[in-house]
Amino acid sequence: MRLQLELRPSTPTWFNVVLPTAAILVTLVFCSALIMAAGADIVSSYKAMIVGAFGGRFNLVETMVKAAPLIFTGLAVAVAFRAKFWNIGAEGQLLAGAMAAAFIGAREGLPTWSLAPLMILGGAVAGALWASVPAVLKIRYKVDDVVATLMLNFVMFYLMMALLAGPWKDPLSGYPDSPDIRTAAEFRILWEPTRLHLGVLLAVVTAIIIWVVMNRTTLGFAIRAVGENARAAGHAGLSVGRVVLYTAILSGALAGLAGVGEVAGLHFQVMASLSPGYGYSGIVIAMLARLNPLGVVPAALFFAMVATGAETMSRKTGVPVFLADVIQGSSLIFMLVALLFTTYRVRVRRHASV
Amino acid sequence: MSSSIPLLEMRGIEKRFGDVCANKSVDLTLHSGEVLGLLGENGAGKTTLMNVLFGMYSADAGTVRVAGSAVSIDCPADAIAAGVGMVHQHFHLVLRHTVLENLLVGQPSLHGRLNKANVRRRLDEIGERYGLTLPAESVAGELSVGEQQRLEIVKALFRGARVLILDEPTSVLTPQQTEGLFEAMRAMAKEGVGIIFISHKLGEVLDITDRLTIMRRGEVVATLDNDGALSRRQLAELMCGHELEPPRKASAQKGAVLLELKSVGLRGHTGVRERLADVSLAVRGGEIVGMAGVSGNGQKELAEVIAGVIRPERGQVEINGYAVRNANPRMMRRLGLAYIPEDRIGAGLLPSLSLSDSMMLPRFNQHPFSRFGWLNRTAIQDFVREQVKQYGIRVSRHDVRTGTLSGGNLQKALLARELAFHPLVVVAAQPTRGLDVGAVEFVHSRFLELRSQGRAVLLISEDLEELFALSDRILVLYAGRVVGNLCTNGTSVSEVGLLMTGSAAEAV
Numbered sequence: 001m002r003l004q005l006e007l008r009p010s011t012p013t014w015f016n017v018v019l020p021t022a023a024i025l026v027t028l029v030f031c032s033a034l035i036m037a038a039g040a041d042i043v044s045s046y047k048a049m050i051v052g053a054f055g056g057r058f059n060l061v062e063t064m065v066k067a068a069p070l071i072f073t074g075l076a077v078a079v080a081f082r083a084k085f086w087n088i089g090a091e092g093q094l095l096a097g098a099m100a101a102a103f104i105g106a107r108e109g110l111p112t113w114s115l116a117p118l119m120i121l122g123g124a125v126a127g128a129l130w131a132s133v134p135a136v137l138k139i140r141y142k143v144d145d146v147v148a149t150l151m152l153n154f155v156m157f158y159l160m161m162a163l164l165a166g167p168w169k170d171p172l173s174g175y176p177d178s179p180d181i182r183t184a185a186e187f188r189i190l191w192e193p194t195r196l197h198l199g200v201l202l203a204v205v206t207a208i209i210i211w212v213v214m215n216r217t218t219l220g221f222a223i224r225a226v227g228e229n230a231r232a233a234g235h236a237g238l239s240v241g242r243v244v245l246y247t248a249i250l251s252g253a254l255a256g257l258a259g260v261g262e263v264a265g266l267h268f269q270v271m272a273s274l275s276p277g278y279g280y281s282g283i284v285i286a287m288l289a290r291l292n293p294l295g296v297v298p299a300a301l302f303f304a305m306v307a308t309g310a311e312t313m314s315r316k317t318g319v320p321v322f323l324a325d326v327i328q329g330s331s332l333i334f335m336l337v338a339l340l341f342t343t344y345r346v347r348v349r350r351h352a353s354v
Numbered sequence: 355m356s357s358s359i360p361l362l363e364m365r366g367i368e369k370r371f372g373d374v375c376a377n378k379s380v381d382l383t384l385h386s387g388e389v390l391g392l393l394g395e396n397g398a399g400k401t402t403l404m405n406v407l408f409g410m411y412s413a414d415a416g417t418v419r420v421a422g423s424a425v426s427i428d429c430p431a432d433a434i435a436a437g438v439g440m441v442h443q444h445f446h447l448v449l450r451h452t453v454l455e456n457l458l459v460g461q462p463s464l465h466g467r468l469n470k471a472n473v474r475r476r477l478d479e480i481g482e483r484y485g486l487t488l489p490a491e492s493v494a495g496e497l498s499v500g501e502q503q504r505l506e507i508v509k510a511l512f513r514g515a516r517v518l519i520l521d522e523p524t525s526v527l528t529p530q531q532t533e534g535l536f537e538a539m540r541a542m543a544k545e546g547v548g549i550i551f552i553s554h555k556l557g558e559v560l561d562i563t564d565r566l567t568i569m570r571r572g573e574v575v576a577t578l579d580n581d582g583a584l585s586r587r588q589l590a591e592l593m594c595g596h597e598l599e600p601p602r603k604a605s606a607q608k609g610a611v612l613l614e615l616k617s618v619g620l621r622g623h624t625g626v627r628e629r630l631a632d633v634s635l636a637v638r639g640g641e642i643v644g645m646a647g648v649s650g651n652g653q654k655e656l657a658e659v660i661a662g663v664i665r666p667e668r669g670q671v672e673i674n675g676y677a678v679r680n681a682n683p684r685m686m687r688r689l690g691l692a693y694i695p696e697d698r699i700g701a702g703l704l705p706s707l708s709l710s711d712s713m714m715l716p717r718f719n720q721h722p723f724s725r726f727g728w729l730n731r732t733a734i735q736d737f738v739r740e741q742v743k744q745y746g747i748r749v750s751r752h753d754v755r756t757g758t759l760s761g762g763n764l765q766k767a768l769l770a771r772e773l774a775f776h777p778l779v780v781v782a783a784q785p786t787r788g789l790d791v792g793a794v795e796f797v798h799s800r801f802l803e804l805r806s807q808g809r810a811v812l813l814i815s816e817d818l819e820e821l822f823a824l825s826d827r828i829l830v831l832y833a834g835r836v837v838g839n840l841c842t843n844g845t846s847v848s849e850v851g852l853l854m855t856g857s858a859a860e861a862v
Contacts, residue, residue, distance in 0.1 A: 218719045218727050225715060228704040235663055235693065235701045236716040237684035 005344040015342055016295065020288050023334040024302060030334070031327050040317040052312020053305035059312075061194040063304045065266065069094070069275070070300035071203040072258035073282025075210050076127075078291045080251035082214065083227040085138070085244050087131060089149030090255035091279025092156035096130040097123035097256025099160060101263040102270040105181025112184035116198075119185060119264050120257065127256020128249040130156060135248030139241040153279065161272060168270070178270040187265040199261030204297060206257065211293040213250075223247050255279060284332045290339070303328055359422040361386040361548040362407075362438075362517050367416035369402050376402040377413070378572045384517060384548040389539060391563035391580070392552045395593055395790030397760050399572040400552055404519050408440045409433040420517065439510025440519040443526075445502050449495030453477070453488050453505055457512050473512075480511050484541045499648070500531035507538065511547070518542065519550045524558055525787070528648055529818065529851035536562050554790065556586040557819065568592045594792040609639030612674050612690075612810035613660070613779045619668035620655055620834075629655045630666065631834045637779070637810040642801060644825030644842070645814040646850050649784075652834040653814045654696060657783045660812070661693040662686035674778055687716060690778030694768055694785050696814075698761075702768050705757030709749060710738045712756040713771045741770035746796070762793035769800060780804055783814040798824060818847050832856045 032042045053063045073090040080087035087093075100122040105115060134148035164176035187198035214220035225233045226243045234240045258278055263270060281303055288302070289295030310324035362384040369377040377399045384390050394400045406413045409427040418425055418436075425436040433440075447456055457473050474490055481487040486508050488497075494505060503523060510518055520539075524532045539549055539562060553559050559566065560580060568576045568589065576592050578584060613636070620630040630652050637643045647653055658664045660671055662681035671678050673689040686693075695701035703712040714723050714734050722733040738752050745766040749759065759767065765785065773780070782801070786794040801824055804811055815821050821828055822842060830838035830853040838853040 216729055216731075218724045218729060221711070221714075221718050221729060224707060225704055225711070225718075228707050229700070231701050232699075232703055232715065235661065235683055235695060237682075237687050239682075239684070 005340075005346060011342045016290060016292065019338040019341065020290070020295070020299070020335060023288070023338040024331055026334045027327055027331040030330055031323060034323060034326060035317075035319055038317075038319045038323075040319045045313050045317045045319055048313040048316040049306070049309035051309075053309035058194060059308065061191065061196045063301065063308045064200050065195050065197070066304035066308055067297075067300045068200045068203040068261050068265070069258040069278045070281055070285055070303050071207055071296055072254050072261065073278050074285035074289060074296035074300050075207060075282075075293055076251045076254035076258070076279075077282045077286035078289060078293055078296055079210060079214070079223065079254065080131075080247055081227070081286060082291055083223045083244055083247040084230070085135065085227075085247050085251070086146045087134075087149050087248065087251050087255075088146055088283065089131060089134060089152050089279070090251075090258070090282045091275060091277065092149075092153035093127035093130045093252045093255035094259040094262075094275055094279050095153075095156045095160050096252075096259065097127040098259030098263045098270050098274055099163070099178075100126035100256070101260040102178050102181060105185035105264060105268075106179050108182070112182075115182065115185035116187065116264065119181075120202075120260055123256040123260030123263075124253035125256070127254070127259065128252040131248045131252020131255070132245060135245050139244055160270065164270065164272060176272055180268050181263065185264060186268055187261070195266065197261075197265030199265035202257070202261065203300075206254070207293050207297050210254070214293060219246060219250075255282070258282075281328065284328060287332055288335050302331075360384060360419075361388075361421055363417075363419040363422075364403070364407065365417045365419075367403060367406055367418075368414045369399075369406060369411060370414055375572050377406065377416075380416070380569070380572070380574055382567055382574070383577075384550060386516070386546045386548055387543050388565060389543055389549045389551055389563045391559040391566040392550055392569070393556075393559060393566060393589060393593055394569035395792060396762055396788070397571075398569040398593070398790075400569055401521070402572075403569070404440065404521065404550070404552070407433065407438060407517075408519065434513050434515070437514055437516040438519070439513060439515025439517065441503065441506040441510060441521065441523060443522050445506055447494045447502060447505060450493065452491050452493055453497075454490045456494050456505060457509060476512060477508065480508055483545060484511070484538055486511075486538050486541075498531075499526045500528075500534060503527070503535070504538070507542075511542075515547070517548050517550070519552070521552045522554065523551070524553060524555060525816075526649070528854050529847055530855065532558065554788075554794075555817075555819065556589050556791075559589070560584060560586065570595055590791045594790070607640050607808065609808050610675070611636045611672075612639050613637040613781075613812060614672040615660070615669065616672070617669040618656075618659060618666045618671065620659060620664065620666045629834050630659065633669070633831075633834070633836055635812075635829060635836060635839075637812050639778070639808040639810050640805055641826050642805050642811040642813055642824050644821035644828040645812060645831055646818065646821055646828055646838075646854055647814075647816070647831035648854050649816055651831050651854075653783060653831055655834070656831065657693070657695065657781055657814055660686070660781050661691065661695070692772035692777035692780045694772055694780070694782040696783035696787075698764055698768055699757070703756050703764065706755055708753040709742075709747075709756050709759070709767060710734055710752055713738050713741065713767055716771065717775065737774070741767075741774060745770045762789050765789055765793065765797065769797065773800065773804070777809065779810045779812070781812045781814070784816065785813070786815070786817065786820060794820075818850060821850075822847065830854055 035042050035045045052059055054060050073094060076090045077087060101119040104119045104122045110118065130152065134145050134152060137143035137148050138145045164178060168178040170177045190196045190198060190201060222238055222243045226238065226240050230240050262274055267274065285296060285299040285303055288299040306324045306327045310321050313319055314321040360383045364380065364382040367377050367380040380403055392400050402411065405411045407418065409429045409432050412428055418427060420436050427433045427436060448459065454470065454473060454477065457477060477490055486504050488501060488505055488508060494502060497505065523535060527535060543549060551563055563580050566578045566580055567574055570593060615633055615635050618630055618633045619628060621628050633656065645653060659666050662683045662685060665681060671681060673686065673691055676689055678685060699705055704715065717723055722730060724730055735752065742749060747763050747766045786797050801811055801813065813824060825842050828840045828842055828845065828850060829836050830850060832854060833856060
């Protein structure tokens with residue numbers, strides 16, 4: 001008797017829900033071993049994590065606030081990966097968007113009502129421009145998009161650090177923090193006195209809009225067709241290069257919006273620690289969501305929950321906060337394994353009777 | 355021929371894939387020294403049965419006996435040990451190795467040294483016995499397709515095959531090469547090898563086989579002696595279970611030239627030799643022009659130049675009298691071109707997206723499929739439903755993944771999509787390759803319909819039967835050049851076959 005993989009004729013829709021859930025459950029079981037190794041009780045540790053993430057108004061809002069940039073970067077990656085444009089550069093595009101928002105939000109000459117819309121627009125444009133660089137390199141000169149997008153993250157990060165060390169250095173404290181944006185530019189708080197800001201709502205609405213774009217518009221279809229079979233799309237008359245460029249622009253704009261939300265809704269300035277790797281987490285989130293824009297929202301919430309919950313868990317049970325990284329990382333591995341079952345099923349194979 | 359104990363006996367073979375029963379209690383008998391034809395449409399279960407025999411799948415039920423003794427075949431190694439050899443449609447050769455080295459692969463070494471002398475002796479022995487001679491020191495990649503196939507057969511015999519499965523062996527051969535293969539098959543049969551011959555070409559099947567087993571929907575529907583009284587019609591009808599109309603070529607009014615190539619030249623990236631040299635041709639409305647040739651002689655390049663996928667370095671393409679400069683696929687389609695690529699899935703369809711997605715691909719951003727950037731789902735569904743009905747595409751739902759359709763249904767979907775909006779010029783590359791009799795008949799009737807509607811059709815095919823049945827004229831492409839322009843009524847299969855191998859070109 002042995003196990004054998006067999007191709008599935010079609011994939012049931014409920015797999016989209018069951019597989020990520022199963023992957024997350026396996027992840028939690030796997031991480032139980034680490035909690036045990038840290039000498040803590042598994043049940044109380046996970047309980048502390050859940051309380052830390054959802055228990056009470058403030059914890060709940062913190063999780064949602066943390067999820068907002070992750071939704072945007074998750075969407076950015078989901079859109080790009082659909083066209084097989086391997087955008088690993090959401091991190092850099094996020095920073096570009098954040099810097100544009102911080103710049104616009106601090107302009108004294110602008111009318112107050114125009115500040116928020118201009119920050120949103122400017123951040124999206126900055127992210128889109130930064131993402132179109134590797135796209136043009138790929139289309140024109142066949143430069144590998146993985147390498148180009150990844151490397152441009154570091155370029156953007158050090159550009160930002162240079163700005164913070166020079167023209168944007170805080171004149172009073174001397175810290176590498178940019179000047180604050182104007183109070184009128186700050187995103188509205190939706191639920192006083194928590195930190196639930198407009199950006200969170202914007203993120204969820206954007207996820208719905210992107211789902212509509214991907215499934216109901218010609219642009220979304222072109223993106224899916226090029227990603228599925230660029231050669232067939234080309235033969236059918238699509239300009240594959242142009243579609244890749246549009247995809248990069250859309251993807252970069254979404255990542256840029258992640259940066260806008262962080263600046264306008266949370267920090268009101270740009271500083272070195274603005275993004276703890278939201279752009280990279282976006283890759284895992286997009287994969288967990290199976291590149292479905294609506295799936296990005298729960299996937300990002302899961303990531304945010306783990307991140308905020310781990311701090312509470314660490315305080316209460318002594319398990320190092322880095323467990324959050326292990327959970328997030330291993331969830332990707334288990335999700336990738338789970339994806340195997342969307343195309344294959346396991347059959348127990350007996351020897352043929354003779 | 356028929357000794358009391360058959361060489362191979364398969365009894366009650368069952369194989370299910372999910373809900374689909376690919377083999378339903380199939381019996382198959384093969385005697386020593388016999389050529390058995392295995393016939394059936396695509397999806398009839400021939401390939402599954404052969405994969406069971408060769409150990410690629412294990413059967414859910416049933417027994418296999420070789421020379422009277424039961425064998426358990428769980429992997430190809432078991433099959434080889436039992437004396438079963440298979441030559442696949444796609445060869446499994448190490449192209450950088452020599453003929454001899456290809457035979458050495460998988461052979462036990464002698465005290466750490468490869469037993470080259472012994473292998474060489476066996477190669478000569480097999481060559482002499484079956485008339486399968488091969489240059490031992492030539493690199494496999496430099497052999498012709500016919501020779502590579504011969505090497506595959508020798509490899510199977512070398513490993514001790516008494517039962518030899520040949521899966522569509524003639525689909526890659528010219529008529530002359532096919533004759534060579536048949537001679538070798540007769541020699542092998544004379545020496546006691548049992549051969550299972552799978553082919554869609556019924557003429558060949560009637561030529562070479564002693565007996566026929568015909569499958570339909572996973573079951574054996576008939577086993578017949580090929581006593582010379584069988585007809586192609588009879589076999590075709592057994593295979594598809596209903597009567598067939600032979601394609602009838604009505605006389606069609608020839609119109610203006612709709613597709614014209616003027617001295618098209620293409621060197622391509624490699625630049626070693628010209629892939630297309632000074633190709634000129636014209637196709638009128640109401641005309642089917644066949645393009646014959648062994649694949650790799652420029653057919654793919656020719657089709658892609660006309661489709662606008664690659665730009666020629668010299669010459670020009672005219673559609674409906676309009677000379678196209680800096681062509682791209684979109685422009686060619688606008689001018690009225692429909693293109694059915696040889697690689698249907700790779701260059702035509704979207705395997706993991708839905709059938710609807712694949713079918714709207716070339717026109718998704720035009721009326722009625724979309725307006726102002728929004729897809730019109732209703733219009734798309736109506737279109738797909740209509741085409742599925744008209745072309746008899748067998749699908750459970752319209753949102754089924756394209757890649758799960760069978761070969762014949764995929765080709766029908768592609769044809770439906772390309773022909774739905776009344777193209778002026780149709781370029782089709784190998785449109786019936788790998789299709790079963792029913793689907794081939796359907797495709798042919800569509801082409802004849804286009805012809806009677808006054809469209810221009812350029813039919814690129816390796817199947818001479820098809821070209822002779824459909825074309826008004828036959829062009830022959832060899833080494834990137836048009837080496838023959840013949841009227842179908844004034845030529846013969848052997849003349850075209852000779853031109854395809856380039857022999858006549860050298861004489862000119």
